[in-house]
Amino acid sequence: MEVGREEEWKHADLTHRGEADSASTNPIVGADEEEEGPQICRVCGDKATGYHFNVMTCEGCKGFFRRAMKRNARPRCPFRKGTCEITQKTRRQCQACRLRKCLESGMRKEMIMSDAAVEQRRALIRRKKRERIETRPLGAKGLTEEQQMMIRELTTAQMNTFDSTFVHFKNFRLPDVLSSGRQIPEPLQIQSREEAAKWRKIREDLCSMKLSLQLRGEDGSVWNYKPPADNGGKEIFSLLPHIADVSTYMFKGIINFAKVISYFRDLPIEDQISLLKGAAFELCQLRFNTVFNAETRTWECGRLSYCVEDPAGGFQQLLLEPVLKFHYMLKKLQLHKEEYVLMQAISLFSPDRPGVVQRLVVDQLQEQFAMTLKAYIEFNRPQPAHRFLFLKIMAILTELRSLSAEHTQQLLRIHDVHPFATPLMQELFSTTNG
Incomplete structure (x- = not known):
């Protein structure tokens, strides 16, 4: 990586106590x-x-x-x-x-x-x-002081770098049909067999992506964008600038999340970059899952709502859209905020990402976060009802790894035909996930 790029990366902008003698702790006034x-x-x-x-x-x-x-x-x-x-x-x-x-x-x-x-x-x-x-399993003695410190550091980093209300997500682009009423432009004038083949592949990539968008204005107004019933995936080109903006916003938060974690800062800058490149999409999906409403298939991001259209019916939609299936599976576990941030840490500190040099150090850190997650579940979750929760979480992380690799390839194919990615997105996806 060029020195200029490295410097740009470094500086990226990235309860009340209950009482036993009161009939109710819910305030009526004040x-x-x-x-x-x-x-x-x-x-x-x-x-x-x-x-x-x-x-x-x-x-x-x-x-x-x-x-x-x-x-x-x-x-x-x-x-x-x-x-x-x-x-x-x-x-x-x-x-x-x-x-x-x-x-x-x-x-x-x-x-x-x-x-x-x-x-x-x-x-x-x-x-x-x-x-x-x-109900705690035999041998569950609670979390060590070091594990408690790990969780506190991660939850603080999450709280300071991710706002589920998206109040700071501003100045984003909207689809032409939403912002001005214009018709969706033709995506590409196909002039060669090679370009025609690329377009067919993109249509395959986008066959299940029917994303609607709702924006609530500060004055109470509501704007809606709903893709046409059947136009071969062309509507996604109108959404691409907005998708690039929201993705970049999320990626900046993820970079800042990593930068405030002491374990991450102690690594060489080259390994920091490699880990972030490999984990950016995965951490993005884990964060998005916290605002996912499984009943409505909607990601509720403050004034913005993103909904996957479901013309084919729920079961077929899940077969067509692996990312949606992933969000259903993860949301069903009803995780605590501590479990979400530990999942992000396990994903971030993956020693087999391309370009990682200090693999042994990263591997040891990942193991510490995994053991902390296991100890947290054993100590805080009723047993035996949650005895398989740790294994389910690790299986979901493995599934997310596969989704990340395929998603990156899809984005690169689309960008190759119809450039839309921001400079930060191009930097993150410049190396294919391992």
Whole structure:
């Protein structure tokens, strides 16, 4: 790779705690309290631990309100003002004004559970915890500190580089028929047998790709693009610029995801590039699966929705479109976010990608991520119901590897006849996946 390309690559832009003495932890008032940042007690301003008796409060004010209501206390203000300021420092000085503040904040007496009900709930919590421990497989001792750190680093990287609302996906191109009402142009004037053969192959590649697109405007308007019933795959040429834009947006996020992982940064730049080239499509599909709605065959990406048309019926569509089948299979597993990011790490750190030099190092890292995934499943998933989940995930990753190779070849064939890929896409797909 040229030095200029390498430098361009380097700089690519790429819960509330539950309570055992409250009848409900769901807030009835204070909807604006779901803002980001640390929550504070609505009574005294101390650090809140959750919703208690309908109001976000600290443990101290929760206990004070419960005791006051249990005793049916009617304290009087010792300062005879009735308007004492209640803070973390002054809350013990005037019980009357503190109780008044509790009631004014919205705390509700009827949400206090009886002693018997509290003990019943605590017993249920203890039983659930015991059952969870008993259902773990023999030898499952939990995750090591290193494995927990791995998961935290991956989930943080995912959170910082992938927004499922696609709020930052802007300035993308739309199909001509969607943005201006113009007819779909003819894709190519075939002038030779060689070009005719290429076009036939592309028609085979696109025979099952019937992708509709919906865009919801900020003003509430809805734009729809639906491909014609039968035009031999030509409609895809109108969609190609938009597909290139959304793919490039996803690839930039994947590059940034990899760049913030310490294990990845420690590798030589040549191996980083080789691993990203090999895994870009796979990580893209894993991320897209988190926004896939299996019931509607739709990827819900914020204001944009992508739906695979299904004129032939569900079973035949699955036979025709392996990528769609993959998304159904993966979504059916109902994975946790931790399992998704570990799958991405296992895919990214594949030692047999073309061009990887430090294969042994990458192989050891991949094994660590795989063992972390196995330990996570054994510790967090009920057994024996999920005893085969790890094996299913590894089989799906193998299937995804095959899909990636075929998908890359299809993109290259289309680009050869009808150039559409962005420079980043061309760079990523310049070497065929192994």
